[in-house]
Amino acid sequence: MNNWFIWGSYGVTFLVLALEIIFLIKRTRETKT
């Protein structure tokens, strides 16, 4: 049961950092044109 909290922590962290990277890649592509 407590594992949900661990998954939630690590999961959201990686999700949020991945989102940052994705948005940054998007911005890179847009400015390169």
Place this chain on the structure above:
Amino acid sequence: MKWFWYASPETFYPLARRIALACGVAAAALAVAGLYVGLIVAPTDAQQGEVYRIIFIHVPAAWMSMFIYVMMAFWAALGLALNTRLSGMMARALAPTGALFTFIALWTGALWGRPTWGTYWVWDARLTSELILLFLYLGFIALQASIDDRRRSDRAGAVLAIVGVVNIPIIYYSVQWWNTLHQGASVSFTRAPSMAATMFAGMILMALAFWMYSIAVSLVRVRCMIREGG
């Protein structure tokens, strides 16, 4: 003086790519190492079981959130003093990443608090200070976003960042005191599990991973800004 050569956005541009790549690779490697130590090597805690493993994200994220703010203020102040565009870009690029780490620290703090102390939000001194730090970041980002003129935006942000960084110790101390006034020592993140060497190693590795990540991401963002016209 080599520094001033790189103070020009044009010359900094290719250097930023090299550094970002190197830091990105380092970040990935350190993260793997840190997660290995944190999730597999470090033993189960006697009091908190497995949940304490959240500490390997929570504490490094909190460290990063504060470190990045200081770095942001440093670059902003440098830009204000020396009138260099690149320094302003660096500060602007650091802000979103810093805010993100502050959010991560708050989120993981809440998820750690629930199974350990029963509630998601405990008005612990450090969490409350983190919350205020998040507001400081958001204020900086909002201020810069609301000013169209790039130069005014950089300089206004710099003043705000300097005022913020000077206030952070004052805010931290006040919140510490407030916490002792309103709560017994029953709930405290400072009473983390007694630090075994492996736990400490895990936290350091994750902290370094986050640090390398921040540098890589911020530099890529600066490159985008340079392409967008500075």
Place this chain on the structure above:
Amino acid sequence: MLAAARCIVYRDLLLAVRRRSDVATALLFFVIVASLFPLGVGAEPNLLRAIAPGVIWVAALLSSMLSLGRLFASDYADGTLEQILLGAAPLGVVVAAKALAHWLVSGLPLVLIAPVLALQYDLPASLYGVLALSLALGTPVLSLIGAIGAALTLGLRGGGVLVSLLVLPLYVPVLIMGAGSVEMAGAGLGGQGQLLLLAAMLIVAAAFAPWAIAAALRISAE
């Protein structure tokens, strides 16, 4: 230098007297906000007595913040600000004088009205002094810090909300020490420590804020 300061204070006070409604609205806001809390949390006397210092202080914070818009906006609009920036008087002195005038108009009335609100919350009369003193020390700090925010956001579309976002986190230590002093006094432990810290904050703010305000004004108005 003092002549410039006196001139600015006199001018701002004169303008405030002419636009009495602005001043009165801020004061009224203070009273209204403080009156809203019992309606929200219930009128149980023990609860009200417990939250009184915090509520009155938060109301003072919000009221002070609301009146920040008035600080530079009208001068900016009619060109006075430009003249001040070009003028011979040191900008630090001018902004300090403006902050002082702002406090006299927006902060001091709060200090005087606070005991009436304390009465509403059934705060023991022995605490009125500490409450008033904490506000007297704290509201100038709010004016000084708030002026930084007002100067940074001069002419921006975000308006009052943006200033709030910038300034409220910086207000937190003043709030904690201000409300804390009254609570400590109420618990019989004496609020002197917190009052001294407030005084220290005031001295530091008075020494450093004018620089930040002046820098922000130059950045915004040039």
